[in-house]
Amino acid sequence: MQRVTKVFYISAIVALLFIIWGVIPESVLPNGNLDHVTSTIQSFLVEKFGWFYLLTTTIFLVFAIYLIVSKYGKIKLGRPGDEPEYNYITWFAMLFSAGMGIGLVFWGAAEPLSHFYDPPYGEGGSNEAARAALQYSIFHWGFHPWAVYAVLALALAYFKFRKQSPGVVSAILEPVLGEKRVKGAWGTLVDFIVVFATVFGVATSLGFGAIQISGGLSFVFGFEQTFTLQLTLIIIVTILYMISAMTGLNKGIKYLSNTNIVLAISLMLFLLFLGPTNFIMNIFTTTLGSYIENLPAMSLRMTPFQEDSLAWTQGWTIFYWAWWIAWAPFVGTFIARVSRGRTIREFVVGVLLVPTIFGALWFSVFGGSAISLDYYEGTNIIQYIDDLGEEAALFAVLEQFPLGTFMSIIAILLISTFFITSADSATFVLGMQTTGGSLYPPNIVKLVWGVIQSSAAAVLLWQGGLGALQTASIIAAFPFAIIMILVVISLIKSFRQEVKEIEMRKKARL
Template identity: 35%
Template sequence: MTTSDPYHASLNPADKETAVGLYPHDMHPGLVPGISVDDQRNRFGLDKPLFFTTAAFIIAFIIWGVIWPDSVANVSSAAFSWAITNAGWLLNITMILAIFVMAYVGFSRLGRIKLGTDDEEPEFGRFSWIAMMFGAGIGVGIFFYGPSEPLAHYLTPPPHTVDGNSVEALHQAMAQANYHWGISPWAAYALVGGAIAYSSYRRGRVPLVSSIFKPLFGSRDTDGPLGKLIDALALIATLFGTAATLGVSAIQIGEGVTIISGHPVANAGLLVIIGILGCAFILSAVSGVSRGVRYLSNINITLTLGFVIFVFIVGPTLLLLNLIPSGIITYLDQLLPMMAKGLSWGDETIEFQSYWTAFYWAWWIAWTPFVGMFVARISRGRTLREFTLITVFAPTAILILAFTVFGGTAISFNQKGLEGFDGSASNEQVLFAMFQDLPLGTITPFLLLFVLAVFFVTSADSASVIMGTMSSKGDPTPINSSSSSGVCP
């Protein structure tokens, strides 16, 4: 291949020198037959400047937190408050745009584009594909917030809506929880994941967040300091997000052990639990996505759906049968009004947004580099239409079902006056109290502990693989980097 074609003739000298394998994957999408990153001459390996700079930042932050924990808390709180006040509108607009962009991608002619070469087939079956994106994008949140968030919205509905502890509050609670966990976050995941998958498996770029910006900034900038900065921020966001998720998992497991044994678990006990599960996920991470992550994800989704079906059958079945369709309809009916809520609605709305919606939006957006890269990794060979529809709607359907069943049951127990459902208990206490008050209450907590442990390993496993890719210049199978990255959270 020579550089005498019109495309290369149009490049400036800097782009010719810094870009790798430009032709044909930087041509117009309509002219590209598809070229994979595997067909490019990329040199993978540890990205030492990125790895050590990020590691130094993380270590410095940990030292700061250990020596001056109050300072970290105050600075973090002040930064979050400033961001909500001054950039809350941007979070909301970003989530809204993600929905409309993915709707256009999924239902336009762009949907026919394959995330891979024209003759490439999907690497994973559809069930495993959905299971893996479900495990990476949700983690233990389905159990941690499933019963407690709808209950919280039922007792204290969003401002300017309905009165608490009412029939209207029941449906408003389900709509609000579905809004936080439904289409919006999964559209954001799909936007980033689809862009990375298209960039890597259709245009031949390395599967990094910085590759998305190559058409905007050019090869010289995205292969240089700007690209390193983008990937470093993505790596830091993934590391902190993973640490928070694993912390929540450990708290849930510790609470479960306390409830079952009758003895509180000290911090040392939590560290032992984390250490044991950490060894498990490092072994799983080394086995790769096609084995460890896939097998664990299949177990995760099967057990989760099993718990949902169990609660549906032995819980307030008649209420849930009526609540599922009415909750979905209320969610769709209130979707636009909920999107429109912002600072202009007054102090009460600002407080609610800070504690709930804006917090979630910031969390999901920070989580998009990890989930986006992981979803891109497992979606190779799919069309953009299939990718969009499944990524947005399949996890949303599972979450709406789970939150309605778990949340509706918790609200039903509140209406019956059962202990632990008055809004004063922690999220994990509500979870275990719900299962203890159902039939087989002496057995299900043990099974629940097992599910939480598997979720812990799966989340850490998926994150370690992606952090390994980030720190090894986009290597899709970074075995050594995965195991070393797995130690960090």
């Protein structure tokens, strides 16, 4: 434990205090329990600063696109002779698995169906609602979240591999804040926010992952969905991801990520060809086109004169933007770690384009099938969501097609491997951020963070406090959005200085 920084101790203590706070019931602390306090703060931020989230995420997307076409695109994330550590397939698999794999499985059918009956505009259950449902599902999981990840990951990779800076977020801000502030209290605060958002964001996902796996086992095999089953799943997954974490990036996460992609593509192709194939591909083509066409308008849509639409935007789009920003430290750090040797142009194109297209196809297959079943065949999938929760939507859809049970088993395996990969990646990131940016954090540090994450998920799942933990993580997105704006400024300053130095060296040779 000699290599850990003070951020480790501060973050671990705060995490334990939040877990204790989270299990205190409202009867003991009226209006002072974690759920009430975090919900109040989050509601205030969404209501008063929704415009801020929309503007900042859009700025990150515009900046990412600018880097693709700019003169900075040729800069390599590493030294001139560095080559990529992983091939394209493994690289895409790793960034996708860490980024949002388990979320796509959870929401692939549930979100489009929810938007279909409660659309951002117009009448629910109509043709217009069906188009909007898929368009906004792709919007919420497309360019914007991946731009948030890309900007931070790019900055971390650039400063770590090209400038030989420590691989922590605070080190990126040295061109803006100065060396003294970065190595002092301000740097500690920045790194603490990073760890805070990561711990609670991933702990929440672990809890919800356990809920969906137990929901799948209940739906397919008739298991009773109890806390005991969910706790057992958390313990099993914790053991598996800690074993994986101990083996390092080149074994555990690499192999699991490749497995994730194989399972995800297999499940998607099964449903694509066993389901309404022509309908799905028509939806994919049309929706992708309308998404690109309406992207600027959707990016800045607040509807201040329509209260119902404004509430929808706050509850979905702004919530998602805050959630992606909260997840950026975790996903960004991991993507940066596996991206050494790529050029800025190659990096940004890969991170933005590939996951967005895959996500669009995923929602078209699962969301399109769900809407087709409800709208054209009257299967009433939405009733399963109302009765059993969103975690049942995927299995309810798969049940309607040939080989439905087989596909559900694949889905449960996929959720489990995504579950393990996300937790595995998080322990690596937390270890890296609390050991001064070490690319190979000690196993004991990863073990501590693994136990804290799983304990938080289990305890708060037992007490019904996962929603409060998720809200607490999202609250961290507000100050981190400001940090990310400074990251953009820092990158621009560094790129300009580097290009200037390159031009001076060229002139000197002449």
